[in-house]
Amino acid sequence: MSHTYKYPRPALTVDCVVFGLLEDQLSVLLIQRAADPYRDKFALPGGFVGIDETLEAAARRELAEETNVCDLYLEQLYTFDALQRDPRERIISVAYYGLVRQVNHQPAAGSDARAVAWHRVDQLPALAFDHRAIFDTAYQRLQAKVQYQPIGFELLPRKFTLTQIQSLYETILGRELDKRNFRKKLLAMDLLEPLEEFSRGAHRAARLYRFNRSRYRLLVKQGLHFEL
Amino acid sequence: MSHTYKYPRPALTVDCVVFGLLEDQLSVLLIQRAADPYRDKFALPGGFVGIDETLEAAARRELAEETNVCDLYLEQLYTFDALQRDPRERIISVAYYGLVRQVNHQPAAGSDARAVAWHRVDQLPALAFDHRAIFDTAYQRLQAKVQYQPIGFELLPRKFTLTQIQSLYETILGRELDKRNFRKKLLAMDLLEPLEEFSRGAHRAARLYRFNRSRYRLLVKQGLHFEL
């Protein structure tokens, strides 16, 4: 079965930049391509958009198929349209970026992927197509967005310590933050619920908190804007 | 001549939300559709993307064809993909937003448009397709962006008074600003070049300034971030 149109149409794909924390390092999910072009090269997971699915649905489907990653925060990033970005034909790609908790349960390679793995953002291999540019855009967006919307929590387990979230922010922003000021500011926003649970570690136990999403929505309605 | 593909492909369009100042009111460029669907309804200018043009090129071409507006600041906004956004078939639209100076030289209706006109953003008619949602997204983006990047200048003539730019910001943001604080802050950024020219008006003449784009780029490199 084939499909005929009066005018030629660009093909449409989605590509996903999925961030996660692997051993306290900000990392990105990459596949190793199983097919040409760029066979064996590293690339972002992604693929063609079905005629009856939304872009986000396509992104989630491809992620699930190629990497077995699902249930993640996902947001449209930008649409990449350079004329020669794909050597085969004109392909326009809508990029999404995503954040996942618990990188622990390792991704599994699926269709189109010879392998799937997390790669530290500061040690990325060369990427196929214009995927390096897509990644750069996503990383910039993450750095910018994390400062005025509380999306950082999407990368942490549901219960986390203040030190965990601080070092997450330090990792993303690439600079150190003052512990006392960070805690003061974060707690003053009144978005974290202190729990009666404590982390078990090598040393003194730290209190666990969880992010209160409904309170966040309430405060936003009242005109709060999360900052740092 | 026709084109055949193995899998069905969504059609791809661009739509443009072009802002301008008309009689000191923030306004948007709308066409009145000449063809079905939504014949005679108001809509954003836009159209199909050619196989050999970038999205931005398509946006500029459609704008020129339909409205005779060209040479404007244009930036990708978001890609709209709801399954039923067009009654004919699956169409995905990459939206751009633009800013033009000198709304004076009136736009001219071209292909696909029965009429073209500026409409105050607070008095928009009903729009075809999901164009209302696209407009809302663009307006929000403009409001957000104008506060941390000096794009407001794109809406003013090259030479302008401080009062002009203040009232522009008041219009976009929808609130009043303190004259002394606004001037102090703006001038402190050292992005405006005072000219030895003055506006001629009904009353006291006001000094004209112009935006120094290269100085802006320099300061950004040095780590400035424009704010309000």
Add this chain to the structure above:
DNA sequence: ACAAAAGTGTTCCCAATACACCCATGG
């Protein structure tokens, strides 16, 4: 002369920053 817009400084307050020590726990 008067109406209308241009132009100009100071005070106050809050929020961001800088900064150092004690505490609890596991090994």
Add this chain to the structure above:
DNA sequence: CCATGGGTGTATTGGGAACACTTTTGT
């Protein structure tokens, strides 16, 4: 008992916000 990370308060400062009058010009 000691090493490691958890937890806490204050003083300073710089920038944002509030605020009113004089000047210039055209009519």
